[in-house]
Amino acid sequence: MPAPLMSDRDLEFMLYELFDTEALTQRAQYADHNRETFDATLGTAKTVAEKVLLPFRQKADNEQPTFDGEKVHMIPDIKVGVDAIIESGLATPTASYETGGMQLPYIVANAATSYLVAAGGVATGYTGLTTANANLIEAHGNQEQIEKWVHPMRSGRFAGTMAMTEPGAGSGLADLTTTAVKQADGSFRVSGSKIFISGGDHELNENIVHLVLARVKGAPKGVKGISLFIVPKFLVNDDGSVGERNEVALAGLFHKMGGRAQTSTALSFGEQDGAVGYLVGEENKGLMYMFHMMNEARIMVGSSAAVTGVAGYQYSLDYAKERPQGRLLSEKDPHAPPVNIIEHPDIRRMLLAQKAYAEGALALCLYGSYLVDDEKTAATEEERQAAHTLLDFLTPIIKTWPSEYGPKANYFAIQVLGGHGYINEHPVEMFYRDNRLNPIHEGTTGIQSMDLLGRKVPMNGFAGYTACLNEIEKTIALAASRDNLSAYATQLADAVTLLKSTTEAVLGATQSQNIDAVFSNSVQYLEMFGHVVIAWLWLKQACVADLALEQQPHEADEQFYRGKLQAMQYFFRIELPEIRHWAKIIGEVDTTSYDMQAAWF
Structure with missing residues (x-):
């Protein structure tokens, strides 16, 4: 039996426990929907992924498109996949009924698309860009352009x-x-x-x-x-x-x-x-319009990176549970049967790192999708503007943190499989190659870091920056009230304090020091801020899991929630302390990289 593409239980947790997606059905835009229609959409996506896309995933990777000087040629399976996505309605799930869409919340659409991406992501590359293109023209074009171009794109023509x-x-x-x-x-x-x-x-x-x-x-x-x-x-x-x-x-x-x-x-x-x-x-407003599509594409890139990380984790987890090899150091009997490799401590370390990276990244991307829903459909203009401000601020992190740590998760997936990891009979090496494109797609990590530090943080009187920290502090207050989580709440509060002081120091340095030297550490700043945000989202998940465990759930759910708590603990103990090193580099404006001369290379 093949490894699952995604964890159905984790998507259920994200949609209905971590983010109250069902509450969106109280809004006029989504009034025709309920949890049943959301689950049906996920089920449809899973079926298309498993029955249509997955069977040709390796073939599509091995047989690239060619150009004969007149036309592009590709394996016919890709058109079958694209057509299946279009016919299922999954190509334009968030579009209005009037333009041929399903009028679903963005967070549900993103969750459904995760199955398609995990199955190879081939067809969604074509349909996703088409949807973003249509969304831009619908937002900024005239009615004639909408009729002439948007409707045919929505229909798949x-x-x-x-x-x-x-x-x-x-x-x-x-x-x-x-x-x-x-x-x-x-x-x-x-x-x-x-x-x-x-x-x-x-x-x-x-x-x-x-x-x-x-x-x-x-x-x-x-x-x-x-x-x-x-x-x-x-x-x-x-x-x-x-x-x-x-x-x-x-x-x-x-x-x-x-x-x-x-x-x-x-x-x-x-x-x-x-x-x-x-x-x-x-005229002359093109870049502003294009940012509509670029920002949507950046969330799409971050989501793709997160999901590809999850897909590698799911595959290596399944492999580790089934692959017998070696014995534990504590086993002195050479005649004892080999254990499945998931029993080895280093395998568990690498699986837990994958879980922390990939599920943390997925939570971030789904949170961004929920903000898109709030930006478009929240009850008041004030709420819609607040969502816009927070989403605009988080977009560089949503794009970049998953695209940096998704490939790291895939690196560990290859390592878990050992020699089987780097041969193409297993897909984890393909996941790594696919995911390595994401730190470059839609603005490199360096560009996103300069956008975050130079524009998004000080923009509009630090509005987005302040809104983000306020959300984090709400979760800290909730976790502080829970005995099992109070220590982690304190640790995250300390991290936020350090982030604030580092931000003040680096922005102060821009007033007195060479701006190029100051911004030479902008990537570390983005990584530091990203770690704080992911730690926050893991603490949010931990709050849900800790409360659920008090209700004495059945065994499968108990194990699921304990897994969430352990991944949170891993991130806080192993990953979050990294920010102190980055803070020192950023705050003191370390110029080691900047001072290197071209001739010295």
Whole structure:
């Protein structure tokens, strides 16, 4: 019997015990739903994952897409998978009924998608970007654009991408050179090159809708002169049918270490007269609009990293329970039968580390999804704004901490399997390769750390920073009232105090010291803040588990809750103390890295 993709019990715990997802059904947006419909969605996702996606997971990893100079070719199983997701409604689960969606809460949709990602994540790479593309146009486009582009994407006829990165600019969007020239009919002609465009070309859908960042002729330099355009692979006729080919050409495919079945492309726009493009919103506000999609994609990347960490943990856990090898040091009889490797202390250490990383990361991503629901559907404008403020602040951490510690969990999964871990007869080496892309996707760890320290912390009078610490302190107060958790509450309170003093020190240093030197330690700051946030979410889980144990649950639940408490203990005793080392580096503005000269390498 194959290892489970996800722990059904853990998802149930996250949705209904840790986060009160059922309470969302009291809101008008979700009034048609209840726990039964939520569970049915999870069940559907699990079925699609196990019956459709899982059987070709290894094949998709081994047989990458190819380009013959005219078309992209890939194994037919991928289209079967994409179509299955679309037909099940899981491609657009949060969209409104009017645009063809299921109008589900984001947290439920994210939990359901976890099964699909754990089964390989191949098809969700295409459908997830399409949904984010449609969401952006729905939020910032006009009604004609919604009718022409969003509805076909929601139905699965069209796919969608985001096209930002250029060969000469990379993450430096201020230096992009793609241009747009306005035409008499109000459209634009777009010319330029983009690289690393996920899902940039394929034959899975009738059309591909590219959201392209470009600079209108005469626009200001830098990010303030960037506009956003809808540039389709094929033009669309007035009746909605697909027309002639636009000037969007596939220049080539990149071949990645992971996520191999999703095309990564170099695209050329407008090699002759210019590709036909349609302005979204107003000129020179493109980057602001694109952040709508980028922030959604960042939560998607963090969630993918967390789930891939969970998938590796589940597989290595199953393996450790079934694999007999060796004897404990305490066993002196050489004739005694070997024990399953889960009995060995070092295997338990690595499994517990995986659990702490992966389930902590998953809790963070689901919390972010709940904030999305609050931002969109909370009862009052004040509550919606509060959710927006907190989500905006946490987004760099939601994207980055799982994408750094998810691969660490996968590293341990490989190690648990030993020699079997690095051969592709087992999927844990693929999980590691897939997950290693996530620290780079949608803004590298370094970029996210500068965003957190330089923008998100001081923004709006420290509003997001303060809101985050207030939430943490609420949990500290709750845990402090429980005998079994009070010591951990004190430890987290001390961590928050250290975080505050470190933040004051580093921001103070920006006023008196070289800003480049100060920010050379921004990654350590993000990692420190991330550890405090994950410790908070583990303490939240521990509060739920400790209370549940008082109710004397049945044996399976008792073991589940004790596992939660042990993982929390691991994080607090082994991981959280790391922040003291980072605090010293950050607070004292250690310049060891900064002082290294290029010539010295």
